[in-house]
Amino acid sequence: MNPDSTPAALQAQVSGSSFYAGMRVLPKARREAMYAVYAFCRAVDDIADDEIGDRRARAEQLEAWRSDIESLYAGGNPGQAALVAEAVREFALDKADFLAVIDGMAMDVDHDMRWPTFEELDLYCDRVASAVGRLSVKIFGMEHGVGIELAHHLGRALQFTNILRDVDEDAAIGRVYLPSEALLAAGVELLDPITVVGDPRVDAACxxxxxxxxxxxxAAEAILAQRPKGHLIAPRLMAAVYAPILVRMEALGWAPPRTRIKVNKPALLFTVVRLWLFR
Incomplete structure (x- = not known):
């Protein structure tokens, strides 16, 4: 990550990330590229989650990012996209994946997502999670086909888990990402976010x-078990940390009141060391 093109606030966010330790074990060029992609994602995500700014202004900010990404790939002034310019050059990152991330954030800005169909939810997750995975696997040095497959599965696994972990936080800002088919099948009336997540039957939808x-x-673990080419400690870490969180949430259930499961940082560091030693 080039400190000259990365705002200090974004550097602080990267440094405070749960997976900062996992990224630190990457070779320098790959590590800095991942930090740059992370910073880009945080920047557009902060726009999508800004509860103070109005929708039109937030949409315009996302469009400015889109224009800057287009300009970067066209050889013009990259503007804000200077943040990822070096990573793009070094690892031939695809423009379509950056634009997909912006498209996903635009879905949140266009309207607060409430009980989407599963098809819409899957598209959203492809954009905000698997597209990030597609950028990442290039930086990790994976072969194209297996990398795309890993990004597809691990991106969705992580995003679904985050949705399940953030049910109350999302409802508080007017969003419910649980699919409408599952909510209706559970007998939950689609009234308003707080009422929906306050219904004990939401457990079945979760x-x-x-x-x-x-x-x-x-599927992601099966791919990783084949030991494909690439620097894969980071995706191994994500799977190793988040799959058990999902299991812990299932044991507690999602009927209110819910307890939010947190990442245990000492355990996270132990997992990093274990994966590094036995990679």
Whole structure:
């Protein structure tokens, strides 16, 4: 990550990330590229989650990012996208993946997502999570086909898990990412976010999404078990940390009141060391 092109606040966010330690074990060029991609994602995510700014202004900020990404790839002034310019050059990152991330954030800005269909949710997760994975696997040095497959499965597994972990936080800002099919099948009326997540029957809808997450975790773990080419401590770490969080949430259930599961940082560091030693 080039400190000259990365705002100090974003550097602080990267340094405070749960997976900072995991990224630190990458070779320098790959590590800095990952920090740059992370900083880009934080920047556009902060726009999407800004509860103070109005929708039009936030949409314009995302469009400014889109224009800067387009300009970067066209050889013009990259503007804010100077943040990722070096990573793009070094690892031939695809423009479509950066734009997909912006498209995903635009879905949140256009309207607060509430009980989308599963098809819409899957598209959202492809944009905000698997697209980030597609950028990442290039930086990790994976072969194209297996890298895209890992990004598909691990991105969705992680995003579904985050949705299940953040049910209350999302409802507080007017969002419910649980799919409408699962909520209706559980008998939950689609009234308003707080009422929906306050219904004890929401547990069944959460377990529907948890089952989908497990399918993707298993697929990602099967890919990683084949020991494909690449610097893969970071995705191994994500799977090793987040799959158990999903299991812990299932044991507690999602009927209110819920307890938010947190990442245990000492355990996280132990996992980093274990994966480094036995990679």
């Amino acid at each position: 377990r529907f999404l948890a089952a989908k997450a497990h399918v993707h975790f298993r």
